[in-house]
Amino acid sequence: MAADQHNLAIFRGLLKFKSNQQKIWGVLIFLSIVTIIEVFLGIVKPQFLMTPFLRMKLLNWIFIILTIVKAYYIAWDFMHIRDEKGGLKGSIVLPLIILIPYLVFIVLLEGDYIFDVMRDGFVSWNF
């Protein structure tokens, strides 16, 4: 892969870099900002984000979304998926984004069910 084949635009072309090195530093700054936001929210824990939304705190949803954003930029720019052919992109990403949410869904649903059984059952777990 030659150097001139790098796709130097991020944020859907909103931000274009002159060279690959510049793009790397730009992505680093972006990832750092996201991490700082995460740590800041984790320490402050604003009260208005503690409201439950879809069975989880709003704050936790924000953390998970920011994590996925970070994962996207690590994979796309550091691991150069952005420069790969469509076929390779798809064969890497599709199995993961199909299998992992499916696994998360069935396993967490089961965990929630067992929580209900243990709470409402006739056996005391706290002795």
Next chain:
Amino acid sequence: MEVATSNPAEETNVWGGGTRPLNASYGKLMMWFFIVSDALTFSGFLVSYGFSRFKNIDSWPIADEVFTHFPFLHGIDAPMYYVALMTFILIFSSVTMVLAVDAGHHMQKGKVTFYMFLTIIGGAVFVGSQAWEWKNFIKGEYGALETKGGQILQFVDQTTGKRVALADIATPIATDRETHLGSNGVWYVSETELPSVSVAEVKAGFEANENVVIRIQKLDENGHKTVLSRAESLEKINAATTVVEGANLIHNEYGNRLFADFFFFITGFHGFHVFSGVIINLIIFFNIIVGTYEKRGHYEMVEKVGLYWHFVDLVWVFVFTFFYLV
């Protein structure tokens, strides 16, 4: 690397070999195969952690109360700052790795060597940080009692709401309890050391200290641990059977037993990845120095280990979120 022939007659025959539909070399594709399967392994671990957490959603330990240490700041409550620092170290070593890959594309041996060196240093610092984190986790801070049902009872000061260490309240009682050795009883039961205080000593000290109450695992509606009243605490302490100091795979003073198990297993597995990444990077580093890739004419090996290294960083981003933030 260059095995493709550009014979026009062969190019029409797609299945005849020689074409590279994904425009990636064999080695790089195999690294991607490995990464995809390893990503599924890690998601299996993290999802099982989520399972246990959802199963015990009303009594899971609060990460901010567990990971509070920062180097050279003894006794200062600093939740999360240290892991945040570790995250930055790992992201930064990822950046030096991309820079090494980029320099490799331009065949700049000196730059590749320098950036690989920085990457290895970053990785080593990260593994060291994780070892320190483990040390604090294993050693524990306050100690706790465990009931027969495996529930953890922690002690707090009623007036300040601060945690109280077992050593601060226990009243010494002269006993002759010896360390149980495998040679003295059933061979498969032994202990390496006795806890610093006994249950009876903690109980006596607890009864003497009017100010101290018990905090149980269960969370209240605001997500804080439930603190019992003095009367409830006096009753609850009779259920205690064991003194727990620090954490291991069987007991931990932080709360649910599974919490420590998953912590050791997932961060350990990730730490093992970082460690093996550092070793692989070192091998490549020496190969660069002796000029293997200059002779080969390309630095694709750096790109391949780079993929692995970024993947390790990627996993840490998730471990960080699910262990420390959520």
